[in-house]
Amino acid sequence: MRTIICLALVSLQAVAAPPPSAEPTEGKPAALKLHGLFRDNMVLQCDAPVPVWGTAEPGQSVAVQLGSQKKSAVADAGGRWKVVLDPLKAGGPVEMSVSAKESVTIRNVLIGEVWLCSGQSNMGWSVRLSLNPDQEIAAANYPKIRLFTVPRKEAETPQTDVEGTWQECTPKTISTFSAVGYFFGRDLQRALNVPIGLIHSSVGATRAQAWTSRPVLEGNPQFKEVFTQHEREKAAFDKAATKPAVQPVAPSSLYNGMIAPLVPVAIRGAIWYQGEGNVGSPWTHRTLFPALIKNWRDAWGSEFPFLYVQLAGHLARKEQPVESYWAMLRESQRLTLSVPKTAMATAVDIGDAEDIHPKNKQELGRRLALAAQATVYGKDLVYSGPMYDSMKVEGDKIRLAFKHVGGGLVAKGESLGGFAIAGPDRKFVWAKATIDGASVVVWSEQVPKPSIVQYAWADNPECSLYNKEGLPAIPFMTDKY
Numbered sequence: 024m025r026t027i028i029c030l031a032l033v034s035l036q037a038v039a040a041p042p043p044s045a046e047p048t049e050g051k052p053a054a055l056k057l058h059g060l061f062r063d064n065m066v067l068q069c070d071a072p073v074p075v076w077g078t079a080e081p082g083q084s085v086a087v088q089l090g091s092q093k094k095s096a097v098a099d100a101g102g103r104w105k106v107v108l109d110p111l112k113a114g115g116p117v118e119m120s121v122s123a124k125e126s127v128t129i130r131n132v133l134i135g136e137v138w139l140c141s142g143q144s145n146m147g148w149s150v151r152l153s154l155n156p157d158q159e160i161a162a163a164n165y166p167k168i169r170l171f172t173v174p175r176k177e178a179e180t181p182q183t184d185v186e187g188t189w190q191e192c193t194p195k196t197i198s199t200f201s202a203v204g205y206f207f208g209r210d211l212q213r214a215l216n217v218p219i220g221l222i223h224s225s226v227g228a229t230r231a232q233a234w235t236s237r238p239v240l241e242g243n244p245q246f247k248e249v250f251t252q253h254e255r256e257k258a259a260f261d262k263a264a265t266k267p268a269v270q271p272v273a274p275s276s277l278y279n280g281m282i283a284p285l286v287p288v289a290i291r292g293a294i295w296y297q298g299e300g301n302v303g304s305p306w307t308h309r310t311l312f313p314a315l316i317k318n319w320r321d322a323w324g325s326e327f328p329f330l331y332v333q334l335a336g337h338l339a340r341k342e343q344p345v346e347s348y349w350a351m352l353r354e355s356q357r358l359t360l361s362v363p364k365t366a367m368a369t370a371v372d373i374g375d376a377e378d379i380h381p382k383n384k385q386e387l388g389r390r391l392a393l394a395a396q397a398t399v400y401g402k403d404l405v406y407s408g409p410m411y412d413s414m415k416v417e418g419d420k421i422r423l424a425f426k427h428v429g430g431g432l433v434a435k436g437e438s439l440g441g442f443a444i445a446g447p448d449r450k451f452v453w454a455k456a457t458i459d460g461a462s463v464v465v466w467s468e469q470v471p472k473p474s475i476v477q478y479a480w481a482d483n484p485e486c487s488l489y490n491k492e493g494l495p496a497i498p499f500m501t502d503k504y
Contacts (some may be wrong), residue, residue, distance in 0.1 A: 206388025339483065
């Protein structure tokens with residue numbers, strides 16, 4: 024119950040009124056209106072076509088000008104219009120003007136890299152609740168980083184607009200913003216030296232199905248349980264004399280209210296931190312998570328990069344190897360790396376047994392930024408910890424080979440821990456392990472004929488294997504689980 028209650032904790036999100044320059048003059052007919060993302064201080068995606076859209080009187084011509092570019096469109100019968108600006112080079116600030124019968128000017132616009140930051144409470148976890156908050160907040164003077172928080176909204180049907188404002192990153196604006204998003208954006212801005220726009224859209228205590236569209240969920244028989252589960256939980260909530268701290272969030276409701284309204288804003292990619300809410304159904308998650316990624320990409324019409332976090336360690340450690348739903352959910356996340364243009368930053372080694380919200384969001388942001396630099400921006404660097412590749416039985420021992428070894432394998436601590444081994448009976452015992460060049464040899468006197476190895480396969484596992492770049496090995500089991 025403590026974990027469920029903790030999941031409900033999210034940073035308070037203040038929704039400010041749109042700045043006057045982004046709306047028609049008060050008193051005039053509100054015919055010309057830009058989508059809510061187009062506000063002062065925003066970041067437009069560089070080196071890609073940039074859609075700009077909104078509403079106007081049906082049949083009215085709307086012109087959008089940015090620098091020497093000028094694009095026009097005619098509002099359709101429903102009043103909707105959209106233009107697409109040609110790719111822009113990183114830089115700014117610039118102004119963008121939109122004119123019809125009225126005119127709107129968007130000021131202090133930067134052009135750079137825009138990332139969508141989404142998930143549940145660990146993505147929403149604020150800078151002020153993370154490590155060294157006073158120091159981090161005081162140092163958060165990054166005028167080239169811009170922040171936009173999507174207000175929480177659950178909806179039965181896909182929405183088309185959002186409220187909110189873009190803010191420059193300063194000590195006054197950063198404290199309640201997503202810590203993972205900020206530390207990712209900060210490290211990326213330092214590495215790329217271009218403006219960074221962060222669109223934060225997360226809600227605590229939510230499952231992946233809440234962030235997936237209804238047609239996708241209804242189109243796969245494997246997802247039938249997400250609807251029955253919600254109806255069961257809703258009935259229990261309605262009957263409860265004392266209402267639980269967390270009310271079930273309907274499938275698709277957050278996709279409708281907080282993702283669909285952002286389409287088709289130009290973004291470089293998305294970072295995602297979620298999974299705690301799906302720990303109880305890791306098998307469904309194996310299909311659901313890739314479906315969510317495809318769902319978002321289909322909505323945008325772009326196979327944009329999707330970077331995500333593998334769950335942190337949590338809960339008390341066990342004396343003996345036992346099955347773990349947390350480990351199975353992490354395996355689901357690892358398997359999702361088979362989806363093109365994905366990358367994973369594990370948090371398994373920086374968790375907290377007592378708190379489902381580990382405070383070291385700085386390291387996690389750094390790992391996500393490394394993954395982005397290597398897989399999105401083409402930088403030659405090590406971005407992942409050692410990842411299991413293959414095994415070979417050598418008598419009473421098993422030799423494990425790894426990818427992403429980097430400068431070499433190292434043990435953190437006096438010896439390698441966190442390994443378990445079993446024979447065909449699948450009765451796991453803790454194992455001894457040693458590094459041998461680019462491989463690890465694992466054995467136990469209790470298992471004379473070994474066939475399977477696990478590493479960090481627990482709710483809150485011991486993590487001892489790293490590469491020299493300081494990135495932890497990804498949890499694994501050697502057989503197809």
